Amino acid sequence: MTEYKARLGDRSLFPKLKYRVYANHAGISAPSIAVSHAAQSVYQDYEERGVSAFLNWLLQRNRLKEKFATLVGATAQEIGLTQNTTRGVIDIALCFPWNQGDRVIVFKGEFPANVTPWQRAAELFGLQVVYLNTADYLTDVNSALTTLTAELKRGARLVAVSAVEFQTGFQMPIAQMAALCHEHGAQLFVDAVQACGIVPLSASEQGFDYLACGSHKWLMGVEGCGFLYAQKDRAAELKPNVAGWLSHEDGLGFLLQGEGLLRYDRPLKKSIELIEGGNTNAAGFAALEASIDLIQSLGVSTILEHVQAYHDRLEPHLLDRGFTSYRSKNPAHRSGSLCVKPPPGISVVDLQHALSNAGISTAIPDGVLRFSPHWPNSHAEVEIIVTEIDAYLTRAPRS
Ligand SMILES: Cc1ncc(COP(=O)(O)O)c(C=O)c1O
Structure with a gap:
């Protein structure tokens, strides 16, 4: 495999990019040439070996989970692979252990990816959506946090916010928001697609409960891949409303280990891997690993x-x-x-x-x-x- 080296301010890994x-x-x-070569190596492997290539790329994705975990200050067991940021939001919106009448706080000014799924969950589970304003944080963070506290005191199960706002670039005070949520019995969901890869993040230090991210922005991968972090105790409380065939413990065994293993009653995973219900985008995740390696090297x-x-x-x-x-x-x-x-x-x-x-x-x-x-x-x-x-x-x- 060719070794690619990233240098700050150096575009030589992007030889075909037409924009000045x-x-x-x-x-x-x-994508850099490191990213496109990594994707091509997956296609080449499948071209040559078909199904025999599968295990190779499954192992690669497990390795990649370690790298996602490092990026967001978590453990690999707390990472599930998704298609994009939106899918991560949808999965938590559908699987959160809601009770009818629960309140969920979202923000006007957010990208709709972090609003629509909560609105849909409200419709499905009988929740109330409360809207606060991202603009308040630009004006005065302390007063915006006081407004958030007042809403949390009225009772809320979850607050959904972006780590960085897409149209202002404002980095939200997610550590303070997480602390306030926990003080008042709520949880914090973070859309990190405008942060991950450019802004340091740490679940263990900032205390957010969930984080969703896609690959094609600051992680510099290609579209169609993402990941979802769920703190391990939170993941264990999720309802398996998006489970698929690979969400079961030992879900693959019946295809590899002989007769008698085809069952429908295997327990569902209690970790966030629950969301990985079927086969996934092997080339995209290989590409993403190449890109993350370059980012982490700097x-x-x-x-x-x-x-x-x-x-x-x-x-x-x-x-x-x-x-x-x-x-x-x-x-x-x-x-x-x-x-x-x-x-x-x-x-x-x-x-x-x-x-x-x-x-x-x-x-x-x-x-x-x-x-x-x-x-x-x-x-x-x-x-x-x-x-x-x-x-x-x-x-x-x-x-
Ligand atoms: C803050 C934010 N969240 C979500 C998205 C959508 O992400 P995805 O396409 O990965 O679901 C975008 C932009 O596309 C965004 O800026």
Whole structure:
């Protein structure tokens, strides 16, 4: 196997990437050659050996669980593999041991992936959904936490929040939220897809109960893979409402160990592996391991520092040109995304198109211009971005 080496600010593992600046890792990452080669090696193995390749990649996924666990400060037994972030939210929403009338707290401003499944669970299990506002945290974290406390005191079973907000890049105070939840008998569910791979996370230190994450953003894998963390005692309390054939203990034995093992009464797993009900995306998870190896070789904190230095250069140029920045003044609430509103009268849609045509990939979630560079982005890109923004602002129509 070829050894690939990641270097901060060095794009040489992305030789085919056509954009001059790819600042869209909060959207969809472009895979490195390490990632595409890892996926191809799975296809090649299956091409050559068919079913005999299966065990190889099953073992690879078990190894990968250790790596997910390291990323989020958990143990491999507390990790289950999913297709994406959303699937992880759905699994907990369906399997949580709800009682009719329970209250679940969600946030306006969140990506819908962390709202829709709770609304559906409310419909199915007779729950009440309470909406708080992510915007309150940007204004004043302490006062937002006081509002959360007041809702928790009214009684709530679960709070669902993102570790980093998708359209502002604000890093939420999840450790404080988890502590408040526990003080009032609730649990904290974290959507970590805008954090994992760029913001250090630790279940053991931050105390969240569940975490869901997909692969194609800051983990720099390809779409269709993800993982779900559930603290082990929480996992044991889940209802097996999404169980499939591989959710049973020894669920594979009847295919490998001879006659008489085909049964339907085997106990269901009491760990979060319960959610792995059937066969999965072998190539995607192999690709993801290659990407995580590169990220871990640099270290998540080091990558975050590199990205903050990028934003430290870019943000003042944007402010000088009349943009409004959502970046927190407090470094503890910053993340990989720098999100800004264009000057009054400038269309964010047209600006993003102009940047794209000039070879700069950004996103505009909820009408906010988002720059999300990662470890391969060089600080020298800032000059390219500023030059192209100036070129656009000079010719742009103003409404
Ligand atoms: C905060 C957040 N959660 C969830 C998603 C969706 O993730 P997935 O497609 O992995 O379910 C996104 C963006 O796509 C997001 O920004």
